[in-house]
Amino acid sequence: NLYGNIFAAIGSVNETDTGSEESFAFGPTAVVKASQVFYRTAHTIAFVNHRPILAGHVLVSSIRAAKRLQELNEEEIRDLFCTVQKVQKAVESEFGANASTIAIQDGVDAGQSIEHIHAHxxxxxxxDFGGNIDQIYSELQKHDKSEHISKTKLRTDEEMLLESTKLKTYF
Known part of the structure; x- marks a missing residue:
């Protein structure tokens, strides 16, 4: 089982109350805990990754459960990409980077492992990767796929809370 014991999402998280015990449904079976969320808008949520490829690897997702980018309306698309831009600035600053890889695997054939539109x-x-910077694409291809799950360690709730708390200070 990719995500262990999954419980139904309860409520939602908002920008002013990200410390609550509410959670966010991510795809048909996964749940993002409130402690993982560091930013939220009317249509979009940003949260730390339970299994990052590199330090600072976070996810930005529509709040509405849309599988594909084409299912979002114009307002949701605008909000998603404006949030990606804000999050990019924050993670580059926090992790001492001067560039980012921003990826959307839009559909199963594009490598999407969670059926909920989201940007990495x-x-x-x-x-990164010993200077082989393009290795990111093969890492994304393997990311969160069942045959590679056992090779990467899940972060603890405490590790994710620490990172999300730091990232909240940018918003």
Missing amino acids: VIPRKPT
Whole structure:
């Protein structure tokens, strides 16, 4: 089971109350805990990754459960990409990066592992993967796929809370 015991989402998280015990439904089976969320708008939520490829790898998702980008309306698309831009600035600053990989795997055939539209925002440094910076694409291809899950460690709730708390200070 990719995400262990999953419980139904309860309520939602908002910008002014991200410390609550509410959670966010991410795809048909996964739940993002409130402690993972560091930013929220009317249509979009940003949260730390339970299994980051590199330090600072976070996710930005529509709040509405849309599987594909084409299912979002114009307002939701605008909000998603404006949030990606704000989050990119924050994670680059927090993790000392001067570039980012921003990726959307839009559909199963594009490598999407969670059926909920989301963007990966990954701050980048020239030393990533021993200088082989394009390795990010093969890492994204493997990310959260069942055959590779056992090779990467899940972060603890405490680790994710610490990161989300730091990132909240940018908003």
